[in-house]
Amino acid sequence: MGSITLKNVRKAFGDVEVIPGVDLNIEDGEFVVFVGPSGCGKSTLLRLIAGLEDVTSGQINIDGQDVTDAGPAKRGLAMVFQSYALYPHMSVRKNIAFPLKMAKMSEAEQEKRVAHAARILNLDNYLDRKPGQLSGGQRQRVAIGRAIVREPSAFLFDEPLSNLDAALRVNMRVEISELHNSLKTTMIYVTHDQVEAMTMADKIVVLRAGNVEQVGSPMELYSKPANKFVGGFIGSPNMNFIVGEGAAKHAAHTIGVRPEHWQLSTEGGEFSGTVGVAEHLGSDTFLHIHLDDGTPIIARAEGERDIHHGDKIFLTPQDGRIYRFAENGLAI
């Protein structure tokens, strides 16, 4: 079991209010991703749930029990840190067994659980090595192994993939998703990478300056962003925003159009502009376009296109793919 509820949780460091008040419901077995730009308070929120920081006010419940004042060990959660935080002088085996040893579990049971975790994570051949002798991905697995053996009610991940190279990151992303599918345990995952958020999450919590901007499934956030910030944060490359005359035509202060939702034409369209840099990725081409009023736009063109720097181009948003925002940023 691992349902977690935050009730008006506030956190201030001295006079600086990092989290002004968060209400959040996390269901048992969900994969929840906290996403937001650097310094938005997502790691702090995770540490509050872990018990590594004290809440200033508010209440945290795990499985219906108030754990606001309970120590980290009492909450039954396991955490994977950004730096992995492995114990450098212990072998992989001892690292993984450490929480069991602290729980005074019998040697046989420890051995059984370590072997089980090692099998799941492909660490069988590395059990007697020290963390210093492992690669980044292997260390990551050990850190996850140390979390698994405790059979916690929820896993907390604090930007676990940010120290890995790009290829490995994609692999570990899939492995963590697989792990979630086989364990069916609640996972809370903090990242600033919206691709990780989109690909892994059941539920995404978008944070800005300690405030929850929107909570929803990846597709909800993609297709129905609650405000301009969420619209701009989710999706890659970022959503294009157009203000002024072009937006007024759609009865909005700002309109947003995703790069993949433009229809491009060389003859005519709603907006016109000049092509700047064209990034050819093979499957897609991203065109950096300057509209006539100077607004920079990124548009995705499929496949290879014979478009060159300085060409005149016309753009029209696809039907029903225009996001309209009021002056205060909220979606209309």
Add this chain to the structure above:
Amino acid sequence: MATRQTQSLAKLMRAPAIILLLIWMVVPLAMTLYYSFMNYNLLNPTGTSFAGWFNYQYFYTDPAFWESIWNTLILVLGVLLITVVGGIAIAMLIDKPIFGQGIVRILVISPFFVMPPVAALIWKNMIMHPSYGVFADIAKFFGMQPVDWFAQYPLFSIILIVAWQWLPFATLILLTALQSLDGEQMEAAEMDGAPALQRFIYLTLPHMARAITVVILIQTIFLLGVYAEILVTTNGGPGNASTNLTFLIYRAARLNFDVGGAAAGGIIAVVLANIVAIFLMRAVGKNLD
């Protein structure tokens, strides 16, 4: 092009320093060895003659010899024990953020800057003196008989003084080690359910192992040669109760003017230091890898 030439150039550039160090070391050692086999007394400098092993036999059969070796070892071990345990404790205390941290740290480190004879005299006359020392005042305040430290516990008093001088060194080295301890590791251990004592045993101590080794090795080198503190306080007494090997050699050379005997003692001290070094490297050397 580079490697071979730079290597020989590097050898050439190193040579003066190495040769100087070698002369510095080898010449006194050779002279000591030479004199240790000679009958040479400053009271009768013309009567120099070859002595064979007599100087060694004489030094070895001195009734103070074994006692001085024993005292040397107790002194080294006692000071090491106090400084390492105390150093870890103080380092952990001043590692915590507190008001006036900078000043507290300077105060903690300051005894190291007091030269040994001065420190010993301060302890002798102002702290441990049976009639006007601070300890005596405290004892009198509680209505107890003041302790005459240097008469009743001479070796322990010297251990206390030397430990007071070396505690800052140990604290400083251990503090830097403590500061490099990864905070996330501690938090991970906390989440793993390890209480403070377990975190200390399983994380802090292994992390500091190398620093503790450095403290032990460096201090041992200097503690084997403690001399000034003994000279200005107990003068080796009462009897030979606070005489260590260094002080015994000093007595042979400067009180008996027996250069040959003192040289033999010096060679014995070198052998003892090497034996201690071998044991130390066996015991803690692997921490330095």
